[in-house]
Amino acid sequence: QVQLVESGGGLVQAGDSLRLSCAASARTLRYDAMGWFRQAPGKEREFVAAISWSGSSTYYADSVKGRFAISRDNARITVYLQMNSLKPEDTAVYYCATASNTRDAVAGACSYWGQGTQVTVSS
Secondary structure, three states, rough: OOOOOEEEOOOEEEEOOOOEEEEEOOOOHHHEEEEEEEEEOOOOOEEEEEEEEOOOOOOOOOOOOOEEEEEEEEOOOOOEEEEEOOOOOOEEEEEEEOOOHHHHHHOOOOOEEOOOEEEEEEO
């Protein structure tokens, strides 16, 4: 059974940074695109960032461009989301997910999802 486990969330102040991690249990996932999504209270889940299996291509939502950076370590089958200059509107549960390619990852057409990690940014 494939498992994705997110970690690194927490309570921070506006302007602070956090680094989220998502560890996958299956070695085959090293060839999948990976994505990060978030869902704020009362809102639909939205795309945040995606990365190709090789790490050579990355995609971001306009709201996080220039502040967030996605990366991956295929040896550890782990994807990261470095979040800088955090804003209160970044408060949400953050989920990682896998997809066959980055187009599917951006669209949210993902095969496996993690349970999520809470990020709360106070003003």
